[in-house]
Amino acid sequence: MTWLELDCAEPDCRLENRYRKLSILIALPMFVLVAILAGVEYWLLRAHTLQSLAEKNAAVAQELETLIRRSGDHLRRMQTAYTDSSPAVNGELHRHFAASGPEGLYSLNSLPPALQDQTGQLLWRGGSADQGKMILAGFEAFSRLCRFDHATEPGFSHSYWLAANGDFFGVYPWQPSNEALAWSGFSINNQGSAALTGELFRKALPDRNFNGQNFWLSPRPSGGPSATLLHAAPVLASAKLAAVVAVDWPLTEVQSALKRWSSPIGRLLILDENTYLLADSAGMKAGSILQLPQLKLPGLDRSQIDAGLAAGKPLATRGGVLMARDVSGAPWHLVTLVDEGELAGLLWPQLLPYALILLALGATLSLSLFALRREFITPALSLVTYLQQLARDPKSSEPSVPKLWQPWVKVISHTFTSHRSALQQLRAGEAFKSAIVENSMLAVISMDQQGMVMEFNRAAEQVFGISAEQALGADLADLIIPERYRAAHRAGLQRHIETGRSKVIGAHLALSALHADGHEFPIELTIFVTPVGQQSFFTAFVADHTQRKQAEEEVARQREALRQSEKLSAMGALLAGVAHELNNPLAILMGRAALLEDKTQDSELQNDAARIRAAADRCGRIVKTFLSMARQKPAERKWTLLNEVATGAVELLGYGLRSAGIDLTLELDPDLAPVEMDSDQIGQVLVNLVVNAQQALSSAVPTPRLRLQTGQEADGQFLRVADNGPGVPQELCERIFDPFFTTKSEGTGTGIGLSVSRAILREHGGELVLEKTGLGASFLLRLPINERRARPRGAKSANEREEICHEGMALVVDDEPEVAAVLADILRSAGYEVHVASSGNQAMQWLEQNRCNLLFSDVRMPDMDGITLWRTLRDRHPELVKHMALVTGDTLSANIAPLIAETGLPCLEKPFLPEEILQLAARIEV
Structure with a gap:
């Protein structure tokens, strides 16, 4: 079927086709003729508009070339002034030409204001007196020339006079030396060829500019409201570069040349050889320096500009027209961009007469075809519309058609009424059955005698992960039965078909089923048989028991985990008591063995003491290991x-x-x-x-x-x-x-x-x-190994011993006399005086009359324990708290660790080594 002819053989379609063909055959020739005339007129207007833009571009180019010629004349006069300057020196200038500043440069910084307005600034790095006179004489000629040219050409910003060897630098008008260097960007501090590395001098060298031609540099910031262009020329002496003369042009002067260019369409750009933007008819932001890529103009790049210059005529680009031309005397290009949409918007109003002609032709054609449509097309289309409405809505009213068309309407109405009544009865029965199956909470699956799936409800889709579209017509055994059961399933099905007997029909079965992703899961199902004629259909109601089985397994796991947790808790409580009872005698044994080893001079006795100490140390490590494993x-x-x-x-x-x-x-x-x-x-x-x-x-x-x-x-x-x-x-x-x-x-x-x-x-x-x-x-x-962190310098392990000597009073508080005695002897061996208290109350009574440098206290004691002692000291003697440490053999009890953490005190676990006691004493001593 096409828009010209419907692809059908019905009477209404043939009528519609005839009508369409007749309408097209009548209207097409006239519309084509008018369209051709309008197109020819459009292209003529388009060519005229582009020619007008080209003429405006030529006027802008002429304006720019005039500016360029005046700038070139100024450069030639500066070249002549450099080579022909007389040796006469203005005495006033000579008097103020002196060295100043940290660099020792000669400058005219001290000129009085009256002379500053008539001359420029000269910077010289120094030399012979004759050389200075010659440079100053040449600079006077440079200043006189610039004063005249700048007065006649306001567009000049600055004129420059630069020595090729970097000896001197002149600028007009006068500026302080630091401002002149900052404005120009030049430096005379470098020696020799270093001054020739810049772009300015590279373009002036004879090997690149052997004819001594003027040249331009790309725009550069000026520090003022507008960027500037530098127009320069070399000064040659004996085929060698002697100096460079240059003049600055603000970009605003180039932008002013666009005042003569005005057009309701298009955009004119002035670009230099490096595609820097010099002027834009759309306006430029003050001080901005942009290159072509930064303008982000679609379809415009350097290659298209070169193509436009080579073509010498308007060039079609993506979405518009490009015109390009060179500017004589400078490496600049005028580029005009015309958007095709803007061009069309300008020209289409001029094609209004053709639109009126088309409108008149359309009206005439409409009147001519009206009678044909009223007699033939409208009744036929009304009949088609009635068919469509009746198919959607049985209450649609009959259309009003001529008498010739009424029998068609009656036949259609009677046919639709009879068919819809029968269809409603059939759908009601099917909908009732489908609702029962689809809304069942159980998965319902039916298959025929060949084992092919006939029904697969929504619950079955969710249980097995298979859509009904995939399941219907598929072999049930391959679909949801694990491979090891498929042979038995097919054998049982065949036996039931042949004998009518089966062990599974009507029984509740717990089986494994196959999910779409390949895993097996537990189900419970019941199968029923429904005979239909010579066929038997089997329906299974399936329940997924995965979650129930997982819940049972989870309960079993949680019960076992709880049993193990209770066992570990009981073991931890037992370990806490055993450790506390073992740690005190181990602390005594380890301390006494260490003291005996240090006191005796008998090597054999020292050996025995070391062995006793090592064995006790091993017991202590084993106890600590048990505690570490049981401690939370x-x-x-x-x-x-x-x-x-x-x-x-x-x-x-x-x-x-x-x-x-x-x-x-x-x-x-x-x-x-x-x-x-x-x-x-x-x-x-x-x-x-x-x-x-x-x-x-x-x-x-x-x-x-x-x-x-x-x-x-x-x-x-x-x-x-x-x-x-x-x-x-x-x-x-x-x-x-x-x-x-x-x-x-x-x-x-x-x-x-x-x-x-x-x-x-x-x-x-x-x-x-x-x-x-x-x-x-x-x-x-x-x-x-964390490479970014290193072991702290000077850190010692617990087994490293060092000689520590102290003086002062130490207080030892412990309810175990032997443990307290060992602690006291260890501290006395280091030079302390030691007082022993058996409880916190005794310690407080002693502290009412005495003071100590450090205090060691057991945690668990009768009367007043170590935590209560700390709290009492915090209230009565807060200055002693920071010199207190705790010693305990019970860190496993649930109520001990939070209390120790509350104090923030250092805590030493029993059993301990003498060096551990002394190292801790060194940290908390006054």
Whole structure:
């Protein structure tokens, strides 16, 4: 079908086609003729308008060439004045031509105002007296010439006189030397050829300008309201460049040349050879210096300007017309842009007569065709419209048509009424059935005897992730039944068709179904059979039990997690009591052993004391490791050696490994630097990995071996825990890091150890991975090294001892006499006088009469504990609070840590080493 002829064979279509053809055949020749005449007239007017613009451009070019000639005459006179100047020197100028300023340049800065108006400024870097006289004589001639030319040509801004070797620089009119240099942008401070590096001198050199021609520079800022153009000429002596003379033109002078250019359309630009904008008929912002790309004129670039210059006539561009011409005497181009839309807007009103002719022809044609349309076309179109309305609305009224057309209307009305009545009855029945199926909360799926899907409701789409369009007509077995059940499904269907018997019809079945994305999920369904003639149709009502199963599993996981949490809580409470009871005797043992080692001179006795101290220290580290693992506290990162963390874990678990017959190998890199970490958390991770390895090796492994290795990587450090046990199956390599996933028997593991361990490593910016090895399991722990942070200078580890001597009074408060005695002896060994109090009340009574330089207090004491003592001191003796420290063997209790944090005091955990006590004393001493 086309706009000229409808593609159909019905009577109404043929009538419409005849009408269209007749209308077109009558009107087309006349409209084409008028359109051709209008087009010819338009192109004639267009050519005339463009010619008028070209003439205006020529007038502007003539104006510019006049300005350029006057500027060139001025330059030639300055060249002549330079070469023909007489040696006579004005005595007044000579008297005021003197050196001044930090550079020592000769200048006319001291000229009186009367002479400043008649001469310019001369800057000379100095030389012989004769040379100075010659330069001053030439400058007098330069000033006289410039005074006359500037008076006759107001467009001149500044005239310049510059020596090629950089010796002197002259400018007219007079300005202070600093302003003259700032205005011009020139400098005479450089020596020799350095003065010839600028664009001005490069264009003046004989090897580039051997004829001594005038030249122009691109616009430059002037510091005033308008940018300037520099017109310059070389002064040659013996074929060498002696000087350069130049004159500044404000861009406003070039812009004023556009006053003679006025046009309702188009835009005239004056551009130099580097496409800098010199003038714009649309106006220019004062002081602006723009190049062609910055104007962002669509379709205009340097290549199009060159094409317009080469063509010598208007050139069609994208969306308009371009005209370009050169300006004689300067590397400038006049570029005129005419928008085709503006041109059309100017010319279309002149084509109004042709529009009136077309209007008259249209009116005549309309009157001629009116009778034809009234008798034939209108009744036919009314009938077509009635058909369309009746199809949408059964209550549409019959159209008013001539008697000849009325039988058509009656036939159409009767046909639509009968058909609509039958269709409504059919749709009502189908809608009722569809509503039941579609709105069912259960997925409803029907199939025929061949297993093809016949019904797939909205709930089924949501359950299986398959649209009804995809499901209808597809094989049900391939669509939603897992592959391992498809053969049984097809066999059961065939058996029912042949025998009429089936075990699944009417039964509630719990099965697995296949989702569109490939995963299986649990369902419950019931199947019914509906015989229709010789066919049987099967309908299944399906319920998705995924969420119910997930809820059951989640409840089981939460119950197990709660049980483990309660177990850990009870263990933490037990550890708190055990640790407190162990820490006090360990503190006594470690302190006495250290003091004995320092006091005795017997080397054998010193040896025994050192061994006792080392054993007690080991017990203390084991207790601290237990406490660190059981304590719930925020992460606290410190600079720690990874080897120390590994050694601590081995000490904690060493007995269990030895009793299990496991051969433990330590390969610790001795050159590892400290890493910023929470040693408690990393130690917890390492203990968890070693315990897992021990449990894996407890199975039938002939020679169980466990290897701990540390080392350096490119961007961090690593710790490897590798065993020769049964390893991890390939399919479980990633699942072992999932929360609550475990391969151990019930009651042996919670399934959260590896998940928590990986989370701890990632919080440190590292990673915990299972390496692929041929035998056993190998876990790699990676820790990054923060290059932007360094270990604090001068920091000492806990095992480094230093000689610390003090004087002053120390107060020790502890309800355990032996612990208090050890603390007192340690402080006395460093030079302190020590007083011991067994409670906070005794300490306060002593402080009423005495003063101390530092105070050590236990936290848990009868009568008045350490926290209450701190609060009392804060109220009564606030000056002592900052010299107080706490000592405790119970940091695991839930009520202790917040109280210690409240005080903000340093706290030393039992058991302690003497050097730890003395280092803490040094920090808090007065």
